[in-house]
Amino acid sequence: MISPVKGRRISVLLPDLRPGGAERLHVNLARDWVERGLDVDFVLRNAVGELLDELPIGVRVVDLAVPRVRGLLRPLTRYLRREKPNGLLAAMWPLTVIAPVAGRMSGFRGRVVISEHSPLSVAYASKGLLHRVLLRSSQWFAYGLADACVAVSCGVADDLAALSGRPRQRFEVIGNPVALGGAINACPAPAALAGVARPLFLTVGSLKAVKRHDRLIDAFALVASRVGGTLCILGEGAERASLEAQVKSLGLKGRVLLPGYSANVGAWYAGADQFVLSSDYEGFGNVLVEAMEYGLPIVSTDCVSGPREVLHGGAFGRLVPVNDPSALADAMVDMLRTPINKPALLARAREFSVDVVSARYLDVLMPGWWGKETA
Structure with a gap:
């Protein structure tokens, strides 16, 4: 001790x-x-x-x-x-x-x-x-x-x-x-997710330009035309108005959720089917570890710094080029069909x-x- x-x-x-x-x-x-x-x-x-x-x-x-x-x-x-x-x-x-x-x-x-x-x-x-x-x-x-x-x-x-x-x-x-342990599987899904179309794609991060949620929305528009589903962007920030306008222009209202900041982020992970990160750069990528701790399949841009290290070169999630919504969409769809080794994801998360x-x-x-x- x-x-x-x-x-x-x-x-x-x-x-x-x-x-x-x-x-x-x-x-x-x-x-x-x-x-x-x-x-x-x-x-x-x-x-x-x-x-x-x-x-x-x-x-x-x-x-x-x-x-x-x-x-x-x-x-x-x-x-x-x-x-x-x-x-x-x-x-x-x-x-x-x-x-x-x-x-x-x-x-x-x-x-x-x-x-x-x-x-x-x-x-x-x-x-x-x-x-x-x-x-x-x-x-x-x-x-x-x-x-x-x-x-x-x-x-x-x-x-x-x-x-x-x-x-x-x-x-x-x-x-x-990042990895907190505890009763992560006991989190009930938020009421906002009740009845939404599945699969549910989740991302977590401030609504700021570097996170490139605009690219993720473009990618989801391609995904929705192929497999349906819902995209949830959890966070708050200066880009909200432009993202809401983009959602409206693409006819995705009700399919892209922007619920704002949540103190209970674990409940959103527990209710998701896949986690997606679309950033231009990350120092580390805390949200990737959080997603692994909940056993979620992960798709991330292979951006400068953290994600490649956290995902161990793609061993624990799919890495795609930055600034390529089409590649991001293909990976999101493909990961829905890829078997996930949850114990391996949890073990990797515990390293952090x-x-x-x-x-x-x-x-x-x-x-x-x-x-x-x-x-």
């Missing part, structure tokens, strides 16, 4: 707790850390977001109330000087370059660990030369100040090394803590279980302070 870690505090620095893969994984980590006896602070640039309600009891929220990210350095420095946590975990650029600087300015003696969740050269490719120079120079400087640099996939680590100019071995790869990943983060946040076996 792993001995509890008493009297130690970890601080997690995030922009906010709006629903997102990076935000949710830190909530999962916090839950495990609290169970191990750690104190946990969520230090937020702004304390807003639906995931605030999902924080475990005992987690403290520190609202820095900073309107613009450029104003974050001074309040974060004051927090570190005042609270003196044992470790600071900062996620998502530019917080990942501000945190190591704040650590040095405050005289912080704990460890500063930065964690990147996207291939930043792709995520910011449209920002122009000046932004790229700022990105590269800030990474090179701040990553050198951090005690450890974590990437959520090998693809992200390769991208960060190339972009920052830091050696590839500087980046430790730790996958995301919260307790396994939590332990790896504790290794870099507090080496030598935890993990001793007790009798």
